[in-house]
Each structure stands twice: as C-alpha cells, then as structure tokens.
Amino acid sequence: MxxxxxxxxxxxxxxxxxxxxxxxxxxxxxxxxxxxxxxxxxxxxxxxxxxxxxxxxxxxxxxxxxxxxxxxxxxxxxxxxxxxxxxxxxxxxxxxxxxxxxxxxxxxxxxxxxxxxxxxxxxxxxxxxxxxxxxxxxxxxxxxxxxxLLELSTPVVKLWDGILAVPLVGTLDSARTQVVMEKLLQALVETGSEHAVIDITGVPAVDTQVAQHLLKTVVAARLMGAECVVSGIRPQTAQTIVTLGIDFGDIVTKASLAEALAYALRRSGVQISEGSGKRVVVGVERA
Amino acid sequence: MERVPILKLGDILIVSIQIDLQDQGVLALQEDLADAVVEHRARGVIIDITAVEIVDSFIGRMLSTIASISRVLDAETIVVGMRPAVAITLVELGLSLGGVRTALNLEKGVALLHSRDGVDSDTVTR
CATH class of the missing domain: 1.10.490 (Globin-like)
Structure with a gap:
C-alpha cells in the first residue's frame, strides 16, 4: 500500500x-x-x-x-x-x-x-x-x-383393529415414497395389521412414476403378508391412469376412503349392519 | 454344516431360519423339507424369516423354489415375519415371490392355513 x-x-x-x-x-x-x-x-x-x-x-x-x-x-x-x-x-x-x-x-x-x-x-x-x-x-x-414437510405429510393412522390408512397429500417422489413405505411397513409389523388403505385423494397428479411408487409399496406390503387398497382415485386420475396405460394388476382400487374401509372391514370379517335409526351395529364374525 | 430344524405342528411344518444360510444349507433345507412333507403328509409349510435381516436374490429364489416343491407335494407354503427392510429390498430387486403366500407373523400364518383347510381344498390360488 x-x-x-x-x-x-x-x-x-x-x-x-x-x-x-x-x-x-x-x-x-x-x-x-x-x-x-x-x-x-x-x-x-x-x-x-x-x-x-x-x-x-x-x-x-x-x-x-x-x-x-x-x-x-x-x-x-x-x-x-x-x-x-x-x-x-x-x-x-x-x-x-x-x-x-x-x-x-x-x-x-x-x-x-x-x-x-x-x-x-x-x-x-x-x-x-x-x-x-x-x-x-x-x-x-x-x-x-x-x-x-417430509415428516408432516406422511402420517399412518389406524382406522380399525387391523386396518391402517395412509392419507397421502402432495406430490409423490422417490424420497417421499421411501419414507411412506418404511413408515407403513413398520406400522404394519408393530400393530399386526393385515389391511392397509393408501388414500391418494391429496395427490394432485398420478403419472407413471407415481404409479410405480405405489405399486412398489403395495408389493412390499404384500410380501409381508398384508393387503393394500388404493383409494381416493378421482375421475380425472382414473382417466389419466388408463390413458397412460398403467396396469395396477390385481391391486384393489376404490373411489373413496369410505368404500376402501368398508372393503377392508368385509375382508377382515367385520359385519356392519344399519339398524333402525342412524345407529350402526358392528359385530365381529368369529371363525 | 448347520442344518435348519423342521418342526411339526399337527399337519403343518414350521421352519424358522435363524442362521445365515449358505448355498449348501439352502440345498439341504430343500431336500429335508421335501422329505418331511412326504413323511408327515403335511398340508402346509410355514417359513419364519423374522430373524433374517439380509436377503439377496438367492434367498428370494430359495423361497420360491421351496413353495414350488411343496405345491407339487400338495402343501401350501406361507412365509411369515418378513421385516420391512427385507420387503423393500426384495421389491427393489424386482422379486415378488410369485406363488408364495405371506403373513405378518407365525400366529397369523397358522390361522391362514387353518382357514384354507375349511375351504374346499380344490381352490388353488395362482
């Protein structure tokens, strides 16, 4: 200087x-x-x-x-x-x-x-x-x-004895699918649940990649001895899936979470009968 | 070489894998199991892999092969107690264990076999 x-x-x-x-x-x-x-x-x-x-x-x-x-x-x-x-x-x-x-x-x-x-x-x-x-x-x-966001957006909730649900909200990418898959499978083991409902009402778009991720999760759950139902498929989503030629194979899909729950309850042997008035009577079928 | 013990419970055979299986062990298990199914006239085979933490395509194929052998001998195979990490690995490997039924734990596996017995035995899935 x-x-x-x-x-x-x-x-x-x-x-x-x-x-x-x-x-x-x-x-x-x-x-x-x-x-x-x-x-x-x-x-x-x-x-x-x-x-x-x-x-x-x-x-x-x-x-x-x-x-x-x-x-x-x-x-x-x-x-x-x-x-x-x-x-x-x-x-x-x-x-x-x-x-x-x-x-x-x-x-x-x-x-x-x-x-x-x-x-x-x-x-x-x-x-x-x-x-x-x-x-x-x-x-x-x-x-x-x-x-x-990753932690917040993947809760596993119990709907019934032996029935779990995963309400998915937001876009599905590989990282999130991994978290969802791990959480769901872990919860299946811990609770001994044989049925799981994956609700995709909150997933804005379903493309081949998202479908692939869903399939993986369902197959992994099946390997462990649990059945998955995919619910919350909107008319638009259904059209996209067909247009893209995605094959869900023998995976059960339902339009709404309610239908998926009813299906899972039926499969696990729970009978729901609507009695007089608005009362819902629930009984478990014993084998 | 360690042999995997095969337990008999009624008309069900239970195999609990608790050691790291090598190729020789797997072949021995397949032979032993085939013999045992015939000897005890077993209707079902349950393979418990709760203790298995690491799988590769070889183990995956072993499970499929055992299921096929048992089916030929008219016994249904159920794989129980698969860990989440193992399931994810198998999916990533592209193995879906076709023809093998699964259950969450031994109890549910036994229940599944018993419930199948109640049904017409001619209904064979997949």
Missing part, C-alpha cells in the same frame, strides 16, 4: 469519526427508504448503529473485520427469515456509500474524495458478503422446511 493511498484512507477514517452522527442518520434514512415498506425503523436503527462502530474499527485495522462480518451475517440472516428480498437486504449495507458521499460533497473536500473510491470497494465487498450470507440462510430455511 502506497503512502499516498494510506493518507487517503486516513482521511476517510477521520471523516467517519468526525461526522459519525450525520452519516449514521443519513444512512438509516436511506436504508429505511430502500428497505421496503415493511421494515421496522426502530430495529433497523439499532442494528445499523451497532454496525457503524464495527465498520470503523474494521477500516482502521484493515482486513480484521471478523466482528463486522458477524454483525452483517446476523443482519442478513434476520432479513432472510423475515422474508425480505436480497436487494432490500444488500441495499442496507450499500446505503452507507451514498451517505458518506453526500457528506463529502457537502464538505467540498476533493482530497477525501480520492479515499472514497477505496472506501467504496471495501463496502462493495461487504455487500457481496451480506448477499452470500442471505442466500445461505434462505437455502437453509428451504432445506429445513423440506424436511419438516
């Missing part, structure tokens, strides 16, 4: 020191104006006032900006979680350039202007860093949600 630029840098340091209040105020104004309507001014002010001294220290030490980076990472992670856009986040950091420039212009100090170029580069680096952290935080949120 030449003596010349060293002097320029020093001027910026001094400027940031002397005009601290003015620059901070202006910076916060710019940040709030650019950060979208839903930004909370109070929280933002607090954050930026925290970052400013860290920025000064980083500038003075040149390169030693661990503390500054930590603060910026915190800021961008917070922004990502609150649903701000990347530009709304990065503009918070870049706003200081404009604030500093306005002050330099007002002072009409051409010496400091030379140091400003160097300062800009420094802030741009910080902007890039903020953006990267923001993207990483977003990525993480998406991965977490995908995992949560």
């Amino acid at each position: 030449t003596v010349h630029s060293e002097a320029d840098r020093h001027r910026i340091d001094v400027l940031l020191q002397d005009q601290e209040e003015r620059i901070t105020r202006r910076w916060i104004d710019i940040a709030v104006a650019n950060a979208g309507g839903h930004a909370a001014r109070g929280a933002l002010t607090e954050r930026l006032r925290e970052i400013y001294p860290a920025l000064q220290r980083a500038l003075a030490k040149d390169g030693e900006n661990g503390e500054l980076r930590r603060l910026l990472a915190e800021l961008s992670r917070g922004q990502a979680r609150q649903g701000f856009t990347p530009s709304e986040t990065v503009v918070l950091v870049l706003g200081i350039k404009e604030a500093v420039y306005e002050v330099i212009e007002a002072e009409e100090d051409s010496e400091t202007l030379r140091g400003y170029h160097w300062f800009c580069k420094f802030v741009d680096d910080l902007g890039l860093f903020t953006f990267e952290t923001f993207a990483a935080a977003r990525e993480r949120i998406i991965t977490d949600q995908a995992e949560q």
